[in-house]
Amino acid sequence: MAALTKEETEALIQEVLEIYPEQARKDRAKHLAINDQSLEKSNKCITSNRKSQPGVMTIRGCAYAGSKGVVWGPIKDMIHISHGPVGCGQYSRAGRRNYYVGTTGVNTFGTMNFTSDFQEKDIVFGGDKKLAKIMNEIEALFPLNKGISIQSECPIGLIGDDIEAVAKKANKEINKPVVPVRCEGFRGVSQSLGHHIANDAIRDWVLENRDGDESFATTPYDVAVIGDYNIGGDAWASRTLLEEMGLRVVAQWSGDGTIAEMEKTPKVKLNLIHCYRSMNYIARHMEEKYKIPWIEYNFFGPTKIAESLRKIAALFDETIQAGAEKVIAKYQAEYDAVIAKYKPRLQGKRVMLYVGGLRPRHVIGAYEDLGMEVVGTGYEFGHNDDYDRTIKEMGNATLIYDDVTGYEFEEFVKRVQPDLIGSGIKEKYIFQKMGIPFRQMHSWDYSGPYHGYDGFAIFARDMDMTLNNPCWKQVKAPWKTAESSDVAVAASV
Amino acid sequence: MPSVMLKKNAEGKLVFYVPKKDLEEVAESIEFDNPEKWGGEVLLSDGSKYYFEPMNEQPDFPVTLRAKRLD
Ligand code: SF4
Numbered sequence: 001m002a003a004l005t006k007e008e009t010e011a012l013i014q015e016v017l018e019i020y021p022e023q024a025r026k027d028r029a030k031h032l033a034i035n036d037q038s039l040e041k042s043n044k045c046i047t048s049n050r051k052s053q054p055g056v057m058t059i060r061g062c063a064y065a066g067s068k069g070v071v072w073g074p075i076k077d078m079i080h081i082s083h084g085p086v087g088c089g090q091y092s093r094a095g096r097r098n099y100y101v102g103t104t105g106v107n108t109f110g111t112m113n114f115t116s117d118f119q120e121k122d123i124v125f126g127g128d129k130k131l132a133k134i135m136n137e138i139e140a141l142f143p144l145n146k147g148i149s150i151q152s153e154c155p156i157g158l159i160g161d162d163i164e165a166v167a168k169k170a171n172k173e174i175n176k177p178v179v180p181v182r183c184e185g186f187r188g189v190s191q192s193l194g195h196h197i198a199n200d201a202i203r204d205w206v207l208e209n210r211d212g213d214e215s216f217a218t219t220p221y222d223v224a225v226i227g228d229y230n231i232g233g234d235a236w237a238s239r240t241l242l243e244e245m246g247l248r249v250v251a252q253w254s255g256d257g258t259i260a261e262m263e264k265t266p267k268v269k270l271n272l273i274h275c276y277r278s279m280n281y282i283a284r285h286m287e288e289k290y291k292i293p294w295i296e297y298n299f300f301g302p303t304k305i306a307e308s309l310r311k312i313a314a315l316f317d318e319t320i321q322a323g324a325e326k327v328i329a330k331y332q333a334e335y336d337a338v339i340a341k342y343k344p345r346l347q348g349k350r351v352m353l354y355v356g357g358l359r360p361r362h363v364i365g366a367y368e369d370l371g372m373e374v375v376g377t378g379y380e381f382g383h384n385d386d387y388d389r390t391i392k393e394m395g396n397a398t399l400i401y402d403d404v405t406g407y408e409f410e411e412f413v414k415r416v417q418p419d420l421i422g423s424g425i426k427e428k429y430i431f432q433k434m435g436i437p438f439r440q441m442h443s444w445d446y447s448g449p450y451h452g453y454d455g456f457a458i459f460a461r462d463m464d465m466t467l468n469n470p471c472w473k474q475v476k477a478p479w480k481t482a483e484s485s486d487v488a489v490a491a492s493v
Numbered sequence: 494m495p496s497v498m499l500k501k502n503a504e505g506k507l508v509f510y511v512p513k514k515d516l517e518e519v520a521e522s523i524e525f526d527n528p529e530k531w532g533g534e535v536l537l538s539d540g541s542k543y544y545f546e547p548m549n550e551q552p553d554f555p556v557t558l559r560a561k562r563l564d
Pocket of ligand 1: 184
């Protein structure tokens with residue numbers, strides 16, 4: 001199918017909005033836009049980070065998900081207590097596939113679920129005593145933990161527990177960082193505020209721990225990787241490239257990360273931000289307080305990787321710049337081969353995306369490297385500054401949708417007829433049942449890594465494997481296909 | 494009175510960031526911008542205007558300051 005023109009896209013948006021009552025229509029209209037590369041600022045065409053409409057199917061998560069699930073959860077040597085009822089933590093346990101090295105239950109705790117399992121009496125009489133008790137239990141059972149974070153679920157804020165006081169007391173008793181995080185699910189409009197609250201908690205309770213302590217030997221090439229959650233091993237595939245070009249990666253935030261790495265981050269020379277949405281706050285804070293500059297980079301697909309490596313290297317001396325060139329040259333044969341193999345199979349295919357914090361714009365380059373085109377994209381919980389960064393990456397007249405509703409997404413897909421959709425688990429089965437190839441782009445559909453040159457090879461293979469899978473021809477019931485009558489006749493003869 | 498985070502970008506221009514609003518803009522002009530005096534009216538590239546209490550020296554960027562919105 002040919003790409004939609006600007007007028008057709010406009011008509012499509014109007015058509016989709018038609019079904020809403022007037023108030024909802026007005027509101028949703030602000031969240032749907034046609035990309036126009038000539039715009040400098042996204043607020044001219046799209047509104048974001050607003051409360052979702054009641055009654056629509058939104059795909060967003062809550063602040064607790066943003067803090068526990070995204071920012072804090074992957075810090076592997078700390079124990080993160082999901083403070084409140086058991087469900088919030090248990091139903092999200094280990095779902096993000098943040099890989100880590102360590103022995104789970106001994107010195108790392110990433111895939112385990114710790115909860116204070118609130119019962120009615122805790123809601124009525126408060127849960128502070130229980131919290132203090134379980135922290136002592138944790139210390140006894142898992143003595144190798146390096147600290148505890150308290151991730152508040154909704155009831156904590158509602159009943160007014162004083163988790164800060166409990167944390168301070170526990171901190172003295174166990175002599176390890178104990179971090180209370182006020183990330184109750186009802187705060188804000190999406191998981192985005194949870195990221196911010198989590199960043200603020202790191203700022204207030206972790207970052208200063210080694211101020212004035214100069215015992216850590218630094219080098220001029222120290223960097224921290226910020227906003228890489230090591231999904232399917234992403235941070236490892238990124239880290240190797242940075243190290244090969246001569247940099248020293250002091251900390252990974254927070255995939256496969258530790259609290260000690262976080263405490264050392266104020267000593268680095270440069271912060272490298274992959275997921276801008278979830279961790280720009282802490283980067284800006286470190287810039288102001290410790291004068292550490294930060295830059296955004298993109299490790300999806302060879303074009304963007306090379307661009308990013310050079311951009312990073314430009315901030316260092318010639319050895320690093322030469323290192324970057326060496327890395328790019330070293331992997332060239334490898335990624336050229338990947339492109340030579342998969343591009344002919346994927347050329348011209350059209351993709352629609354709807355993901356979280358950075359992927360709606362960051363993966364566009366990787367698809368383009370494979371000759372594919374992204375014809376629609378949107379963020380679950382992006383802000384204006386995310387859309388500002390997206391406009392230039394997307395083609396003109398392509399669709400942009402913020403906090404898209406289940407209904408809108410389905411209608412857009414029916415009309416745009418993309419060859420592939422990249423979105424989350426909640427969308428996956430709807431579109432697969434519609435017969436459209438789908439990749440789960442939050443946790444890489446049990447695959448990965450997708451970052452770095454190694455990741456690109458896997459990314460290309462996965463896209464090909466999904467898109468050109470013969471199963472999509474079998475989605476229609478056999479008696480509903482055109483050939484079926486011939487086959488039936490042939491069989492009866 | 495929003496808190497504004499100010500920093501200089503690679504071109505040496507002042508970048509204005511208001512976290513609550515996700516506003517990230519380059520400053521077009523600053524009323525006083527010399528070593529002895531800094532502040533006053535700041536015009537952003539999106540046309541909005543802010544006012545900083547003038548001070549007797551250049552702040553040490555990046556820095557967070559309070560500003561008044563003028564329009
Ligand atoms: S909204 Fe509240 S109850 Fe629901 S998952 Fe988030 S913290 Fe738990």
